Amino acid sequence: MHAGCTSSCCYAPLDDVWVWTAATTGRRAGDPLKGEWAKLPQASDAPSARLYHTISPLVTFSGSSAPEGKGAAVLIGGSNSVAGFLSDAWLLRTTGLGGGNVAPQWTKIQPTSGTLPPRGGHSATVVESTLSAGLPAVVVIGGRNLVDVLDDVWVLEASGDPADDPAGWKWSWRQVNATGGAFQGLVNHVAAGVPPAGSSSPSHITVVGGTSGLGEDSADVLLLSLASARWSAVAPTGDDVGKRHGSVAWAALTAGSDLTVFGGQAGVDGTDPYLGDLLALTLHGANSSAPAVGVRRMQNSTFSPTAERPNARVNAAGSAQGGGAWLFGGFSGYGGGLDDRLHNDLWLLE
Numbered sequence: 001m002h003a004g005c006t007s008s009c010c011y012a013p014l015d016d017v018w019v020w021t022a023a024t025t026g027r028r029a030g031d032p033l034k035g036e037w038a039k040l041p042q043a044s045d046a047p048s049a050r051l052y053h054t055i056s057p058l059v060t061f062s063g064s065s066a067p068e069g070k071g072a073a074v075l076i077g078g079s080n081s082v083a084g085f086l087s088d089a090w091l092l093r094t095t096g097l098g099g100g101n102v103a104p105q106w107t108k109i110q111p112t113s114g115t116l117p118p119r120g121g122h123s124a125t126v127v128e129s130t131l132s133a134g135l136p137a138v139v140v141i142g143g144r145n146l147v148d149v150l151d152d153v154w155v156l157e158a159s160g161d162p163a164d165d166p167a168g169w170k171w172s173w174r175q176v177n178a179t180g181g182a183f184q185g186l187v188n189h190v191a192a193g194v195p196p197a198g199s200s201s202p203s204h205i206t207v208v209g210g211t212s213g214l215g216e217d218s219a220d221v222l223l224l225s226l227a228s229a230r231w232s233a234v235a236p237t238g239d240d241v242g243k244r245h246g247s248v249a250w251a252a253l254t255a256g257s258d259l260t261v262f263g264g265q266a267g268v269d270g271t272d273p274y275l276g277d278l279l280a281l282t283l284h285g286a287n288s289s290a291p292a293v294g295v296r297r298m299q300n301s302t303f304s305p306t307a308e309r310p311n312a313r314v315n316a317a318g319s320a321q322g323g324g325a326w327l328f329g330g331f332s333g334y335g336g337g338l339d340d341r342l343h344n345d346l347w348l349l350e
Contacts, residue, residue, distance in 0.1 A: 015049035018096030052120030053078025063129040071095040085118035114173025119143035123191035128201035131159035147193035149213035180231035186210030192251035217243040239297040248318035265314035276312035325349040
């Protein structure tokens with residue numbers, strides 16, 4: 001976990017790094033998950049304090065094996081009250097992170113070309129680079145700056161040898177001139193890419209929800225084809241997605257589904273309802289002129305921790321790994337105190 005806020009006013013975002021280490025020896029699925037948090041020492045060169053940024057674990061594609069012991073993630077953008085909206089990108093070494101109380105290893109990415117306009121509240125999805133087969137790229141969609149909600153798409157692409165240390169890869173930004181008109185700009189949406197059968201890299205990115213430049217939440221499901229750089233609206237069937245922003249999404253988590261979405265808030269006013277539902281979305285006909293998505297509601301929206309499910313919240317953090325989905329923190333409304341209803345609980349969906 002990196003940065004964020006411990007107060008709903010968010011005037012003083014954080015720059016700290018915490019690591020959760022799970023104790024899994026002898027544990028069976030469904031048993032309580034035990035472990036501990038550890039705050040890492042401050043690194044001498046590290047990203048500034050921020051919130052509404054993204055951190056994307058990097059993977060390699062096309063059968064290439066990641067360098068052993070060289071796992072990494074990329075941090076992009078965000079905002080703070082001093083510098084405003086940010087456009088920097090950082091590489092974080094993740095292998096062995098937290099071991100021996102050692103400071104995290106950050107490397108600031110110096111792109112060889114292109115400049116991402118500053119933003120926060122965007123989405124970031126890892127796909128295969130077009131510059132070097134097997135290397136990753138990070139697709140950044142939308143977000144906002146001080147004035148506007150953004151409708152652009154940018155790609156941060158790596159080039160080099162997949163067997164090299166990620167810190168040695170070269171990086172460049174390029175803007176994607178996406179057509180189709182379905183995407184009009186969103187902030188605090190969720191996005192994920194799911195590889196088609198027989199491939200390891202996503203061919204499309206699915207976007208769900210978010211807040212428009214008019215301050216209205218969306219219930220739309222949108223599809224960006226990476227091959228044609230074209231947006232299309234996807235017709236949902238089955239259960240209702242519902243207007244929402246600030247959800248958490250995990251790709252290819254449950255059998256037969258492409259995208260699993262949890263929670264968020266249905267509206268941008270503090271009194272609008274916070275959501276705790278769980279949706280499974282399955283995409284059909286992604287390469288056709290009329291793609292559709294089946295929506296199945298696996299849980300409704302009123303839960304509490306006493307029911308062994310996270311209660312409703314917005315802007316939680318999430319990550320999927322090893323067949324499970326992690327959910328941390330988030331916000332559930334204003335209670336009149338300094339921290340209001342902020343959460344520091346950690347959940348695993350198995």
